[in-house]
Amino acid sequence: MLKIENLHASVGDKAILKGINLEVKPGEVHAIMGPNGSGKSTLSYVLAGRDGYEVTDGSVTYNGEDLIEKDADERACDGIYLAFQYPVEIPGVSNSYFLRAAVNAQRKHRGEDELDAMGFLKLAREKAKLLELPDNLMHRPVNVGFSGGEKKRNEIFHMAVLEPQLCLLDETDSGLDIDALKTVANGVNSLRSPDRAMIVVTHYQRLLDYIVPDQVHVLSGGKIVKSGDKDLAKQLEAEGYGDLVAA
Amino acid sequence: MEELDRKPKTSDDDHVDELLNRDYEAGFVTDIESESLPPGLDEGVIREISKRKEEPEFMLEFRLNAYRDWLKMTEPEWAHVNYEKVDYQSISYFSAPKLNDGPKSLDEVDPELLATYEKLGISLKEQEVLAGVQGAPKVAVDAVFDSVSVATTFKETLNEAGVIFCPISEACREHPELVQKYLGTVVPTSDNFFAALNSAVFSDGSFVYIPEGVRCPMELSTYFRINAANTGQFERTIIIADKGSYVSYLEGCTAPMRDENQLHAAVVELVALDDAEIKYSTVQNWYPGDENGKGGIYNFVTKRADCRGVNSKVSWTQVETGSAITWKYPSCILTGDNSVGEFYSVAVTNKRQEADTGTKMIHVGKNTRSTVISKGISAGRSNNSYRGLIKILPNAEGARNYTQCDSLLMGDQCGAHTFPYIEGKNPTAQVEHEATTSKISEDQLFYCLQRGLSEEDAVGLIVNGFCKEVMKNLPMEFAVEAQKLLGISLEGSVG
Numbered sequence: 001m002l003k004i005e006n007l008h009a010s011v012g013d014k015a016i017l018k019g020i021n022l023e024v025k026p027g028e029v030h031a032i033m034g035p036n037g038s039g040k041s042t043l044s045y046v047l048a049g050r051d052g053y054e055v056t057d058g059s060v061t062y063n064g065e066d067l068i069e070k071d072a073d074e075r076a077c078d079g080i081y082l083a084f085q086y087p088v089e090i091p092g093v094s095n096s097y098f099l100r101a102a103v104n105a106q107r108k109h110r111g112e113d114e115l116d117a118m119g120f121l122k123l124a125r126e127k128a129k130l131l132e133l134p135d136n137l138m139h140r141p142v143n144v145g146f147s148g149g150e151k152k153r154n155e156i157f158h159m160a161v162l163e164p165q166l167c168l169l170d171e172t173d174s175g176l177d178i179d180a181l182k183t184v185a186n187g188v189n190s191l192r193s194p195d196r197a198m199i200v201v202t203h204y205q206r207l208l209d210y211i212v213p214d215q216v217h218v219l220s221g222g223k224i225v226k227s228g229d230k231d232l233a234k235q236l237e238a239e240g241y242g243d244l245v246a247a
Numbered sequence: 248m249e250e251l252d253r254k255p256k257t258s259d260d261d262h263v264d265e266l267l268n269r270d271y272e273a274g275f276v277t278d279i280e281s282e283s284l285p286p287g288l289d290e291g292v293i294r295e296i297s298k299r300k301e302e303p304e305f306m307l308e309f310r311l312n313a314y315r316d317w318l319k320m321t322e323p324e325w326a327h328v329n330y331e332k333v334d335y336q337s338i339s340y341f342s343a344p345k346l347n348d349g350p351k352s353l354d355e356v357d358p359e360l361l362a363t364y365e366k367l368g369i370s371l372k373e374q375e376v377l378a379g380v381q382g383a384p385k386v387a388v389d390a391v392f393d394s395v396s397v398a399t400t401f402k403e404t405l406n407e408a409g410v411i412f413c414p415i416s417e418a419c420r421e422h423p424e425l426v427q428k429y430l431g432t433v434v435p436t437s438d439n440f441f442a443a444l445n446s447a448v449f450s451d452g453s454f455v456y457i458p459e460g461v462r463c464p465m466e467l468s469t470y471f472r473i474n475a476a477n478t479g480q481f482e483r484t485i486i487i488a489d490k491g492s493y494v495s496y497l498e499g500c501t502a503p504m505r506d507e508n509q510l511h512a513a514v515v516e517l518v519a520l521d522d523a524e525i526k527y528s529t530v531q532n533w534y535p536g537d538e539n540g541k542g543g544i545y546n547f548v549t550k551r552a553d554c555r556g557v558n559s560k561v562s563w564t565q566v567e568t569g570s571a572i573t574w575k576y577p578s579c580i581l582t583g584d585n586s587v588g589e590f591y592s593v594a595v596t597n598k599r600q601e602a603d604t605g606t607k608m609i610h611v612g613k614n615t616r617s618t619v620i621s622k623g624i625s626a627g628r629s630n631n632s633y634r635g636l637i638k639i640l641p642n643a644e645g646a647r648n649y650t651q652c653d654s655l656l657m658g659d660q661c662g663a664h665t666f667p668y669i670e671g672k673n674p675t676a677q678v679e680h681e682a683t684t685s686k687i688s689e690d691q692l693f694y695c696l697q698r699g700l701s702e703e704d705a706v707g708l709i710v711n712g713f714c715k716e717v718m719k720n721l722p723m724e725f726a727v728e729a730q731k732l733l734g735i736s737l738e739g740s741v742g
Contacts, residue, residue, distance in 0.1 A: 048697050049696075049697075050693050050697075051689065051693065052689075071696070072693065072696040072697055073696040073697075073699055073700060073701050073702070076696065076697050076698055076699035077699045081697075082697050084694065084697075087694070088688075088690045088691050088693075088694040089691075090691055090694070090695075090708070090709060090712055091712050091713065091715075092711070092712030092713055092714070092715035092716070093708055093709070093711070093712035093715075098695075098698070098708065099698075101700060101704065101708060102695075102698035102699050102700055103699075105698075105699040105700050105701065105704060106699040109699065141712065158698065162698070162699070
């Protein structure tokens with residue numbers, strides 16, 4: 001589904017990713033771990049197509065197509081979803097209105113009929129129930145006045161409604177207490193499926209107790225310095241990044 | 248008195264320039280033979296206008312007095328706008344489509360005119376209304392087309408309620424006592440340069456009278472439109488809400504593309520008597536000019552309400568996206584005790600548009616209250632100024648005002664300016680002013696794109712969210728239109 005080869009990327013003049021190789025197949029969950037400043041969030045932004053994150057070398061193919069050439073909205077419509085580390089507030093726009101606009105933009109892109117208000121509400125209610133999302137979150141302005149937990153849960157709610165193929169979860173556990181973490185993880189797990197892949201970017205192993213990855217990669221200095229199965233995460237938890245980062 | 252100049256800095260200007268291009272959708276000219284007077288203005292022209300409109304004697308006097316006032320006045324220059332001065336002798340002050348007796352059904356209306364409505368995007372629903380189709384929604388349309396109203400619908404329903412809604416020229420003939428009693432009492436002929444000119448030469452407009460205790464059974468709606476070349480439009484609108492009555496009035500505008508700048512100097516007078524309420528909503532989409540600002544409409548309007556009665560209320564809601572130059576301050580004189588004035592405004596400027604707009608709230612009576620919510624959006628190389636005056640007179644015990652003034656900037660070549668004036672002459676009054684300036688953040692934009700929205704849709708969504716407090720005050724069908732308009736006006740102005 002996703003193939004990253006020798007990816008180099010910079011922000012402004014600063015080179016951040018320095019030769020990433022990674023292949024993700026449908027159904028797989030990959031965890032990207034690493035210390036602060038290792039390039040984890042940059043990788044998410046580069047894949048999602050954020051302005052200012054420039055690919056300087058290497059290639060990324062997604063479902064056989066060159067991803068780098070596409071704009072952010074096109075990538076989203078093609079099924080790439082980024083759950084933000086810091087979800088953005090949009091005052092005056094209700095969460096449900098925003099999400100319906102997004103759903104319909106994506107449906108239009110795929111040549112499907114747009115959902116009317118009733119059709120959307122039905123879909124949204126279904127997903128909200130699945131994630132135990134309070135009903136009022138749908139009607140409040142996007143992320144405005146949401147608690148940290150509500151914001152993260154809302155990201156997973158958007159993901160559930162948009163049904164992407166490739167999910168990028170950027171530090172989805174940051175700022176969550178243990179109960180909120182469990183709720184979010186349950187939501188993510190309920191969205192795991194044989195044709196959906198996930199890349200979970202996290203600083204701590206904690207999240208991976210709940211979202212169990214197929215592969216774990218350690219990112220340091222803009223490169224993947226070590227890959228392994230879920231036990232690698234446990235090992236890191238016990239021993240720290242020290243040795244790997246120094247390498 | 249303070250001025251806050253705000254100019255943001257971004258790096259992404261090429262992108263902005265590249266996207267800042269969109270042709271005006273309503274740019275077309277309708278070929279209907281006009282019976283125009285030759286250009287120029289003197290007392291003879293005014294007598295001719297009055298004669299052609301078969302006006303009573305007091306109207307001619309009113310016009311001539313205004314003309315004499317106007318001759319002594321000079322064009323105001325204090326507004327934060329720049330434009331080439333208008334040559335008032337090159338304008339034709341009267342132009343009317345040829346129609347006999349006025350149409351009784353749609354069949355009698357010039358098909359060209361109907362085609363014009365269609366191009367203007369007047370909804371099918373509203374065309375049905377215009378056509379008087381059975382079961383059509385009850386929105387009366389009084390269309391001003393080149394200075395003369397050509398269609399007035401739902402007169403019967405309104406008649407039953409005792410509501411008068413007709414072209415002002417008709418009101419001059421059929422209800423002279425009402426016109427004489429109220430004309431010029433809110434905006435005197437000598438009020439300002441443009442109001443004086445309007446008073447001298449106004450061609451047509453709407454007249455509304457809601458009798459005591461009547462809640463107007465439908466929203467009253469007028470589509471203004473400028474058509475014949477070099478014909479300045481000088482509408483005059485008077486709305487009187489008698490004791491305990493209520494009316495909601497909608498005004499929407501658009502104009503065809505032109506090379507010469509077109510002058511528009513309307514006067515709107517509202518009078519609310521005891522316990523009466525008037526809601527006046529405007530969605531304005533006049534041709535703003537090309538990317539160099541050439542050819543756009545000059546909109547110099549005087550709109551004022553007098554809350555004459557106790558407990559009366561007037562609420563102005565406006566969404567302004569058009570015109571090359573806008574000079575407009577819908578105001579309320581809160582004369583009656585406990586009267587309420589409200590002003591909700593969205594002003595969008597793009598390309599080279601310049602808007603100097605705002606409101607005046609004059610607190611005269613006791614416990615008078617006013618609310619001002621102004622949302623200015625600037626894009627391209629435009630300038631958007633808010634100018635507001637809150638004046639508390641000595642007798643206005645317990646008067647209160649709340650003003651909120653927010654600016655949204657797109658790109659780094661536009662300007663947003665705020666000129667708030669507060670004059671408090673009563674120590675018990677409370678006046679609050681809040682102001683913010685923001686930009687559409689790159690974070691917000693990326694968040695929307697990442698969900699699959701196009702850049703244009705994302706900007707539309709964020710801007711509509713910014714304006715929500717104002718939009719929610721518009722009647723439903725108008726709000727939808729206004730939302731679309733915001734999207735169109737700002738298309739391609741991501742900064």
